[in-house]
Amino acid sequence: MLQCRMTAKESKETKTAPENFAASFEKIYTANIKREGADKLLEYLKTTDLFTAPASTRFHGNYQGGLIEHCVKVYKRFRCLLECEYGADYLKNPANAETVAIIALLHDICKLNCYKTEMRNVKVKNEWIQKPFFAFDDPLPYGHGEKSVYMISGFMRLTREEAMAINWHMGGFDVRNMDGKYTISGAFAQFPLTLIFHCADLMTSYLDEKIIPLK
Numbered sequence: 138m139l140q141c142r143m144t145a146k147e148s149k150e151t152k153t154a155p156e157n158f159a160a161s162f163e164k165i166y167t168a169n170i171k172r173e174g175a176d177k178l179l180e181y182l183k184t185t186d187l188f189t190a191p192a193s194t195r196f197h198g199n200y201q202g203g204l205i206e207h208c209v210k211v212y213k214r215f216r217c218l219l220e221c222e223y224g225a226d227y228l229k230n231p232a233n234a235e236t237v238a239i240i241a242l243l244h245d246i247c248k249l250n251c252y253k254t255e256m257r258n259v260k261v262k263n264e265w266i267q268k269p270f271f272a273f274d275d276p277l278p279y280g281h282g283e284k285s286v287y288m289i290s291g292f293m294r295l296t297r298e299e300a301m302a303i304n305w306h307m308g309g310f311d312v313r314n315m316d317g318k319y320t321i322s323g324a325f326a327q328f329p330l331t332l333i334f335h336c337a338d339l340m341t342s343y344l345d346e347k348i349i350p351l352k
């Protein structure tokens with residue numbers, strides 16, 4: 138049976154080791170994503186809140202820097218799951234290094250510039266005080282995975298496999314599954330990277346990232 142290279146020890150380190158996620162993101166991006174438009178997309182990303190935004194308001198990575206941490210960690214999980222499924226040669230088939238980096242690093246760029254810090258009243262020891270919290274306010278309400286595909290496509294072309302994996306990365310949590318037409322099943326069956334990336338995204342969110350409890 139094939140072994141995933143992320144051992145229990147490495148998995149624990151992924152959760153706890155301090156890492157400069159912004160530096161890791163840029164290193165992975167520039168080493169692997171070379172297609173036309175990639176440099177302009179990276180320039181654009183640096184004008185956004187990519188390196189400081191949370192990954193969510195109250196779920197995984199709900200703290201400053203949570204989004205960039207998520208991108209890097211999901212890249213590692215994705216590679217690990219691909220190797221488990223296809224063996225050490227997985228970068229020859231069915232994926233390649235550029236595709237893996239594009240899907241993982243860019244799948245959530247739909248969240249850029251969407252989180253604002255607001256204040257709310259909280260009762261502490263019978264006294265009301267104001268506490269900051271993250272609110273979600275989307276300046277480009279185009280959806281989630283489909284929005285990331287739209288944003289990336291403004292800079293560079295995606296392959297069919299990449300577009301599918303990014304578009305459907307929320308899997309069964311995507312509200313578009315409510316149509317009863319099982320579109321996602323077709324995507325999973327025809328494009329295995331879509332299914333594997335959804336699993337990587339889910340595992341990263343629940344196994345590798347913190348949630349700061351709201352008080």
Ligand SMILES: [Fe+2]
Nearest residue numbers: 244245281306
């Ligand atoms: Fe997402």
Ligand SMILES: [Fe+2]
Nearest residue numbers: 207244245338
């Ligand atoms: Fe994600």
